[in-house]
Amino acid sequence: xxxxxxxxxxxxxxxxxxxxxxxxxxxxxxxxxxxxxxxxxxxxxxxxxxxxxxxxxxxxxxxxxxxxxxxxxxxxxxxxxxxxxxxxxxxxxxxxxxxxxxxxxxxxxxxxxxxxxxxxxxxxxxxxxxxxxxxxxxxxxxxxxxxxxxxxxxxxxxxxxxxxxxxxxxxxxxxxxxxxxxxxxxxxxxxxxxxxxxxxxxxxxxxxxxxxxxxxxxxxxxxxxxxxxxxxxxxxxxxxxxxxxxxxxxxxxxxxxxxxxxxxxxxxxxxxxxxxxxxxxxxxxxxxxxxxxxxxxxxxxxxxxxxxxxxxxxxxxxxxxxxxxxxxxxxxxxxxxxxxxxxxxxxxxxxxxxxxxxxxxxxxxxxxxxxxxxxxxxxxxxxxxxxxxxxxxxxxxxxxxxxxxxxxxxxxxxxxxxxxxxxxxxxxxxxxxxxxxxxxxxxxxxxxxxxxxxxxxxxxxxxxxxxxxxxxxxxxxxxxxxxxxxxxxxxxxxxxxxxxxxxxxxxxxxxxxxxxxxxxxxxxxxxxxxxxxxxxxxxxxxxxxxxxxxxxxxxxxxxxxxxxxxxxxxxxxxxxxxxxxxxxxxxxxxxxxxxxxxxxxxxxxxxxxxxxxxxxxx
Amino acid sequence: xxxxxxxxxxxxxxxxxxxxxxxxxxxxxxxxxxxxxxxxxxxxxxxxxxxxxxxxxxxxxxxxxxxxxxxxxxxxxxxxxxxxxxxxxxxxxxxxxxxxxxxxxxxxxxxxxxxxxxxxxxxxxxxxxxxxxxxxxxxxxxxxxxxxxxxxxxxxxxxxxxxxxxxxxxxxxxxxxxxxxxxxxxxxxxxxxxxxxxxxxxxxxxxxxxxxxxxxxxxxxxxxxxxxxxxxxxxxxxxxxxxxxxxxxxxxxxxxxxxxxxxxxxxxxxxxxxxxxxxxxxxxxxxxxxxxxxxxxxxxxxxxxxxxxxxxxxxxxxxxxxxxxxxxxxxxxxxxx
Numbered sequence: 033x034x035x036x037x038x039x040x041x042x043x044x045x046x047x048x049x050x051x052x053x054x055x056x057x058x059x060x061x062x063x064x065x066x067x068x069x070x071x072x073x074x075x076x077x078x079x080x081x082x083x084x085x086x087x088x089x090x091x092x093x094x095x096x097x098x099x100x101x102x103x104x105x106x107x108x109x110x111x112x113x114x115x116x117x118x119x120x121x122x123x124x125x126x127x128x129x130x131x132x133x134x135x136x137x138x139x140x141x142x143x144x145x146x147x148x149x150x151x152x153x154x155x156x157x158x159x160x161x162x163x164x165x166x167x168x169x170x171x172x173x174x175x176x177x178x179x180x181x182x183x184x185x186x187x188x189x190x191x192x193x194x195x196x197x198x199x200x201x202x203x204x205x206x207x208x209x210x211x212x213x214x215x216x217x218x219x220x221x222x223x224x225x226x227x228x229x230x231x232x233x234x235x236x237x238x239x240x241x242x243x244x245x246x247x248x249x250x251x252x253x254x255x256x257x258x259x260x261x262x263x264x265x266x267x268x269x270x271x272x273x274x275x276x277x278x279x280x281x282x283x284x285x286x287x288x289x290x291x292x293x294x295x296x297x298x299x300x301x302x303x304x305x306x307x308x309x310x311x312x313x314x315x316x317x318x319x320x321x322x323x324x325x326x327x328x329x330x331x332x333x334x335x336x337x338x339x340x341x342x343x344x345x346x347x348x349x350x351x352x353x354x355x356x357x358x359x360x361x362x363x364x365x366x367x368x369x370x371x372x373x374x375x376x377x378x379x380x381x382x383x384x385x386x387x388x389x390x391x392x393x394x395x396x397x398x399x400x401x402x403x404x405x406x407x408x409x410x411x412x413x414x415x416x417x418x419x420x421x422x423x424x425x426x427x428x429x430x431x432x433x434x435x436x437x438x439x440x441x442x443x444x445x446x447x448x449x450x451x452x453x454x455x456x457x458x459x460x461x462x463x464x465x466x467x468x469x470x471x472x473x474x475x476x477x478x479x480x481x482x483x484x485x486x487x488x489x490x491x492x493x494x495x496x497x498x499x500x501x502x503x504x505x506x507x508x509x510x511x512x513x514x515x516x517x518x519x520x521x522x523x524x525x526x527x528x529x530x531x532x533x534x535x536x537x538x539x540x541x542x543x544x545x546x547x548x549x550x551x552x553x554x555x556x557x558x559x560x561x562x563x564x565x566x567x568x569x570x571x572x573x574x575x576x577x578x579x580x581x582x583x584x585x586x587x588x589x590x591x592x593x594x595x596x597x598x599x600x601x602x603x604x605x606x607x608x609x610x611x612x613x614x615x616x617x618x619x620x621x622x623x624x625x626x627x628x629x630x631x632x633x634x635x636x637x638x639x640x641x642x643x644x645x646x647x648x649x650x
Numbered sequence: 651x652x653x654x655x656x657x658x659x660x661x662x663x664x665x666x667x668x669x670x671x672x673x674x675x676x677x678x679x680x681x682x683x684x685x686x687x688x689x690x691x692x693x694x695x696x697x698x699x700x701x702x703x704x705x706x707x708x709x710x711x712x713x714x715x716x717x718x719x720x721x722x723x724x725x726x727x728x729x730x731x732x733x734x735x736x737x738x739x740x741x742x743x744x745x746x747x748x749x750x751x752x753x754x755x756x757x758x759x760x761x762x763x764x765x766x767x768x769x770x771x772x773x774x775x776x777x778x779x780x781x782x783x784x785x786x787x788x789x790x791x792x793x794x795x796x797x798x799x800x801x802x803x804x805x806x807x808x809x810x811x812x813x814x815x816x817x818x819x820x821x822x823x824x825x826x827x828x829x830x831x832x833x834x835x836x837x838x839x840x841x842x843x844x845x846x847x848x849x850x851x852x853x854x855x856x857x858x859x860x861x862x863x864x865x866x867x868x869x870x871x872x873x874x875x876x877x878x879x880x881x882x883x884x885x886x887x888x889x890x891x892x893x894x895x896x897x898x899x900x901x902x903x904x905x906x907x908x909x910x911x912x913x914x915x916x917x918x919x920x921x922x923x924x925x926x927x928x929x930x931x932x933x934x935x936x937x938x939x940x941x942x943x944x945x946x947x948x949x950x951x952x953x954x955x956x957x958x959x960x961x962x963x964x965x966x967x968x969x970x971x972x973x974x975x976x977x978x979x980x981x982x983x984x985x986x987x
Contacts, residue, residue: 069982072984073982073984075984075986219982263986266986267986268986268987269985269986270979270983270984270985270986271983271984271985271986272978272981272982272983272984273982282974282977282978285974285977286974289973289974294737296733296736296737298729298733315971315977316961316962316965316966317965317966317969317971317972318971318974318977319962321736321737321958323732323733323736325729325762326729326758326759326761326762327758329726329729329759330726330729330732330758330759330762333722333723333726333729333730333733333759334729334730334732334733334736335733336722336730336733337702337720337729337730337731337732337733337734337735337736337737338733338734338736338737339733340720340730340733340734340737341700341733341734341737341738341741342737342738343733343737345733345737359723360723360726363722363723367720452986453978453979453983454978455975455978455979456973456974456975456978457975490738491697491698491699491700491718491734491738491741492697492698492738492740492741493697494695494697495697496697497696497697497716497717497718498718498719499666499712499713499715499718499719499720499721500719500720500721501712501713501719501720501721501722502705502721502722502723503721511668511713512668512713
């Protein structure tokens with residue numbers, strides 16, 4: 033090892049993809065988050081993709097226990113976590129085995145050689161050591177004895193057990209990566225100071241290891257270059273890094289403040305939605321009422337009770353929970369109360385793939401209830417705009433007096449991106465339909481002429497005592513009615529009310545071109561990948577390709593058909609077997625919808641999409 | 651909401667304009683009338699009273715009350731009511747439920763609402779049968795009971811609602827015959843006053859599908875001899891002649907006769923509804939002779955709202971955040987120019 037500092041040459045890159053992989057206890061999520069936060073603060077645009085197993089601590093060294101965190105940083109616009117990895121940091125053989133395929137040939141792999149024991153190689157089902165058998169010759173492999181170097185760095189720190197020492201080796205890796213991409217360690221050291229406030233030994237240890245990794249990389253001949261990714265051109269303003277789930281929670285905080293209502297969350301823990309609950313329970317200072325209920329059903333029904341009593345009521349869940357909430361959602365629908373249900377979609381059916389992403393709850397959201405039970409459905413499409421769509425879901429629910437389902441997914445919920453902070457003062461008004469006084473001859477199902485939304489008369493209001501329920505109501509009085517024609521009328525009014533929301537939502541926009549040969553259609557969390565794929569394709573000369581991405585599913589934007597008709601071919605890309613395509617077919621006859629689908633619990637990759645689009649345009 | 655004096659109401663103020671549609675002779679009428687009579691005595695404003703029900707015969711109740719109300723879905727009333735109460739703790743919130751609604755499909759919400767101890771009131775109409783679905787056995791039906799869904803006799807042992815409730819940490823449990831409106835009215839008033847979740851089990855006769863299910867305890871001719879109506883601080887005496895009493899013999903309750911074997915009133919158990927240890931309350935709940943009615947348990951405890959309020963006040967005191975912008979612009983932000 034060379035101990036004197038040598039001046040390295042620096043190479044400037046537009047964008048790089050770094051992936052950290054290791055055991056699920058190796059701290060890969062933390063390492064990745066630190067790298068992405070630091071890069072964002074440096075001014076890069078970023079996108080992240082955490083990919084981890086459902087097991088909390090899967091058996092060490094196993095293939096299925098590998099946890100990964102991918103970070104895409106750029107001086108250019110970054111809309112997806114990227115596909116081809118420029119640098120893979122593998123903390124063990126299992127991580128290398130399951131992730132090497134993503135690394136571009138000729139690019140770098142850092143491995144902790146201390147973890148390449150016979151036992152670990154066997155667990156990763158390697159017949160021979162890949163570091164010795166020549167199978168990595170197409171890659172630039174950087175072999176580092178990370179575990180022993182970490183132990184060495186910490187031999188003089190007192191008050192540490194063996195476990196804490198070995199567990200900090202992820203910081204050695206991070207230190208190396210910081211040096212490689214010319215990043216400062218300051219942000220992470222500040223993070224240690226806060227996180228381990230009461231454990232000074234851990235602050236010292238982690239800082240030492242991080243610096244050890246940094247200096248090790250600096251002095252190492254094995255790393256030929258250090259790279260620079262310049263700050264990206266982004267709109268001026270104050271930014272922070274947000275995860276989709278945090279942004280969702282904050283959108284509701286903003287909506288509560290804007291509407292003047294108190295926020296109530298009824299929820300039951302479920303992956304990958306629990307972080308919204310974790311975030312909102314912190315904010316008692318804003319008067320947030322969060323009830324961790326006994327089950328999914330109590331989550332939504334307590335929210336219905338809170339909505340009846342005048343709160344901005346929400347419930348958060350994932351696919352299996354939405355199934356359990358179905359009956360209660362029908363109740364909220366017939367009561368015509370404002371309620372937001374967040375479904376952070378994951379791989380299904382049944383328990384499915386809890387930690388993986390999918391878009392397969394769309395039809396459940398549309399139709400997963402008994403009877404004629406339409407509700408508004410909207411979908412967020414990036415980690416940052418989870419904020420806007422949570423706000424929008426609350427606004428629509430309150431102003432139209434109906435439940436709204438907000439669909440996000442594990443990919444954008446756990447992914448993070450820079451968010452240009454929006455002050456609540458910049459957000460649109462939310463007007464509640466609360467009434468304070470009894471008008472003469474008031475009935476609880478009196479409606480606004482334009483929206484058909486009913487009044488919101490909450491308990492505690494003098495003179496407006498009334499009863500609501502799950503039974504069909506008389507169109508005039510709101511009392512129970514079994515009259516056949518009345519039921520038909522009420523069914524159509526409830527449907528019409530949701531349909532009329534199309535007058536209050538933005539029109540569908542196409543990106544890149546308004547007309548042409550191919551319109552790529554997506555909805556929800558696939559936006560970033562679809563956008564970057566179409567952009568890449570157009571850079572290759574395919575200038576007649578456009579993108580239409582849907583955030584509003586029910587009702588659909590008014591101009592949808594008009595947009596569709598301006599393109600020769602349409603391909604609907606979804607992480608399911610074609611649910612949105614079937615919705616479009618049902619709504620727009622005589623238009624051919626091609627499909628591109630993937631159901632692997634993983635997001636799309638650019639190359640598979642580009643290949644498919646090229647095929648269509650041949 | 652403006653604060654004005656509570657008007658003087660009569661029971662008619664609490665009757666809605668809806669025609670009551672229970673079967674003739676049903677005890678549900680007694681419960682309805684007792685509630686309408688109790689409410690004017692509670693000092694509440696009509697607009698501050700909310701009835702939330704589930705599904706079943708009992709659950710039509712809110713339609714007949716001229717207050718705020720919701721006839722919801724099967725078994726979920728406790729969770730809905732919890733949401734109402736947390737949204738507006740100033741309301742008097744009542745849960746109306748039956749044996750099927752609360753102990754079968756809604757069993758989970760039933761035990762958890764009791765555990766949390768919000769200031770709610772639950773009236774459980776127990777008729778040991780499913781009425782609205784026309785006569786299947788319920789979780790309180792007896793073994794051997796012949797019903798539409800158990801033509802050869804029920805094989806599922808029943809829950810005792812009080813036993814289940816106290817097991818789930820109920821702080822207030824009372825039981826009352828469905829044919830004693832005066833005592834029932836008084837019990838509703840006491841339940842409302844109690845801070846915490848109060849549960850009242852009404853032994854409610856279903857004249858159509860389970861007629862006479864409680865008559866061996868509740869018939870006028872026998873009830874004084876077969877029921878011990880307990881009152882806090884009073885000795886446990888029952889019987890037409892007021893000469894039967896309860897004593898504790900080892901770990902068993904035992905009926906004794908005053909005046910026999912030198913037994914005097916001083917030897918009898920004195921009812922302590924406020925005792926935290928529920929052991930004796932559970933024994934009273936399980937007693938078959940006499941059947942114990944009255945407020946069996948009324949243990950004052952911290953309510954869920956009080957815990958939440960205390961925590962919220964502490965968090966608010968320690969936080970500099972007043973608006974959401976304070977949060978959004980706090981911590982690790984950075985400027986792009």
